[in-house]
Amino acid sequence: LNKDPPGLPPGPPRYPVIGCLAQVQTIEDCKKFQKKYGNTFSLRVGSQTLVTMCDYKTIKEAFSRYEFIDRPNWKVLNFLSDGEMAGVIFRNGVPWQTLRRFLLRHLRDMGMGKSRLDDAILREADELVKDFKTYTHGPTLFPPSINVAILNVIWQLVASRRYDVNDEEIKKFANLVKKFQDDITLLALPDFFPWLRYLPGPLVRRLCREDDLRAAVKIGRGMMEEVVREHRASLDPASPRDVLDEFLLEMESQKDDPHSVFNEQDLIKTIFDLFTAGYDTTSNMVRWVILHMANQPAVQRRVQQQLDQVVSRDTLPSHTHRQQLPYLDAALNEVLRVSSLASSGVPHAAVHDTYLDHYFIPKGTVITGYAGFCHFDPNYWNEPEEFRPERFLNESGKLIIPKEAFIPFGTGKRSCLGEALARMELYMFSAALLQNFTFTAPEGRTVDLSPRPTPGTHFPKDQEILIKPRN
Numbered sequence: 512l513n514k515d516p517p518g519l520p521p522g523p524p525r526y527p528v529i530g531c532l533a534q535v536q537t538i539e540d541c542k543k544f545q546k547k548y549g550n551t552f553s554l555r556v557g558s559q560t561l562v563t564m565c566d567y568k569t570i571k572e573a574f575s576r577y578e579f580i581d582r583p584n585w586k587v588l589n590f591l592s593d594g595e596m597a598g599v600i601f602r603n604g605v606p607w608q609t610l611r612r613f614l615l616r617h618l619r620d621m622g623m624g625k626s627r628l629d630d631a632i633l634r635e636a637d638e639l640v641k642d643f644k645t646y647t648h649g650p651t652l653f654p655p656s657i658n659v660a661i662l663n664v665i666w667q668l669v670a671s672r673r674y675d676v677n678d679e680e681i682k683k684f685a686n687l688v689k690k691f692q693d694d695i696t697l698l699a700l701p702d703f704f705p706w707l708r709y710l711p712g713p714l715v716r717r718l719c720r721e722d723d724l725r726a727a728v729k730i731g732r733g734m735m736e737e738v739v740r741e742h743r744a745s746l747d748p749a750s751p752r753d754v755l756d757e758f759l760l761e762m763e764s765q766k767d768d769p770h771s772v773f774n775e776q777d778l779i780k781t782i783f784d785l786f787t788a789g790y791d792t793t794s795n796m797v798r799w800v801i802l803h804m805a806n807q808p809a810v811q812r813r814v815q816q817q818l819d820q821v822v823s824r825d826t827l828p829s830h831t832h833r834q835q836l837p838y839l840d841a842a843l844n845e846v847l848r849v850s851s852l853a854s855s856g857v858p859h860a861a862v863h864d865t866y867l868d869h870y871f872i873p874k875g876t877v878i879t880g881y882a883g884f885c886h887f888d889p890n891y892w893n894e895p896e897e898f899r900p901e902r903f904l905n906e907s908g909k910l911i912i913p914k915e916a917f918i919p920f921g922t923g924k925r926s927c928l929g930e931a932l933a934r935m936e937l938y939m940f941s942a943a944l945l946q947n948f949t950f951t952a953p954e955g956r957t958v959d960l961s962p963r964p965t966p967g968t969h970f971p972k973d974q975e976i977l978i979k980p981r982n
């Protein structure tokens with residue numbers, strides 16, 4: 512057995528070569544470790560030490576500290592840029608800070624109350640309602656228009672583009688992003704098991720489905736490069752249209768700085784980051800909302816009653832109605848809590864040797880915080896297993912967001928930079944759908960709320976639902 516440095520958080524025994532991989536498959540396994548080893552434990556998977564935190568106070572403390580601000584330096588995370596760190600999600604140091612600030616500034620400038628993004632989301636909500644009307648004749652799987660709506664919002668933000676629901680290019684793009692996200696885990700194998708690099712290259716590539724993924728990425732890259740070319744040709748420096756224009760302007764103004772993060776490689780990777788971080792997450796949250804409403808008819812009815820009181824039936828709910836719809840927002844927060852979609856978040860890494868909860872954490876140790884645990888911690892939530900939107904309302908029915916143990920978008924300096932956008936999308940899409948439809952399980956069936964068995968995320972299972980138009 513390899514020896515761990517002394518002082519690491521306790522954890523299950525690790526076996527030669529694979530570590531404790533065979534014992535860590537789902538959140539249920541982590542629950543068992545939590546019971547046995549406490550709220551902070553370590554897992555050894557191959558050559559990597561992963562420290563898992565299950566308790567809110569420790570997560571909050573760790574992620575507010577500079578020592579845990581990095582991402583792991585895994586090659587897989589930068590597959591798109593041939594192993595070089597690029598973009599924002601898996602970047603460290605000053606380049607990360609610069610790109611994060613750039614994106615936050617432009618998200619703020621374009622969106623949230625400034626009408627550009629709000630209008631774009633409202634338009635997608637309108638298209639979504641029109642498309643859902645064609646699925647009301649019997650049990651149906653989730654309409655693919657959910658994906659198109661979410662992708663269109665990001666396309667609007669990035670490049671002022673949108674696609675029709677049946678457009679072949681957007682279908683291809685959606686499949687590609689999905690394939691990337693599904694298959695990328697396999698590609699992580701050499702980061703965990705470096706000895707794989709000594710096996711014949713073609714065998715490893717086959718094992719990790721690398722060639723497939725490279726082909727998919729090539730298509731995606733081609734699409735991005737085409738958009739960049741088109742934007743360059745039509746750029747008006749006096750009136751930038753979107754994130755891509757703003758990035759091109761930064762590139763121009765910093766072209767003499769060889770260390771600038773505003774370069775072609777970072778541009779493509781940053782755009783891709785926005786799609787990978789903002790697409791599967793938000794579209795699956797919309798699916799969770801539909802499933803929870805179908806499972807809780809009384810909650811669904813109450814949301815609809817409030818919608819009917821506030822918004823005339825011939826108008827779609829917009830951001831201007833939001834203040835008057837606290838019950839809807841409360842229900843959405845409850846869905847964020849119980850689904851805990853990004854349960855283990857995105858991994859962080861220790862910047863240098865340090866301590867956490869009296870444990871020694873060596874430089875480079877990968878560290879994750881499980882939101883899924885915090886959201887069901889009885890120390891913070893009364894009857895956490897119950898679906899109860901009222902926990903997000905005060906006595907006068909006003910929305911209150913708890914300050915503790917509610918971290919669906921992470922916490923600290925690395926927390927989700929798209930939170931405001933995601934929340935606005937969730938609000939507008941849910942409001943539009945619930946104003947126009949009632950969701951139920953098909954006759955004689957129940958809603959399946961168990962998540963797909965993917966490590967670290969809780970995505971809903973695809974399943975049939977009934978979409979009934981409201982008269």
Ligand code: HEM
Binds near residue numbers: 858
């Ligand atoms: C319901 C939808 C979403 C959920 C639940 C979610 C959740 C998260 C979580 C848990 C993290 C990791 C925080 C950490 O490392 O501690 C994260 C990071 C991130 N998210 Fe989101 N997210 C959502 C939507 C979006 C959207 C719409 C965008 C942008 C278009 C976005 C962009 C990002 C980026 C760029 C990061 C990396 C931030 C960094 O490393 O500095 N996310 N998100």
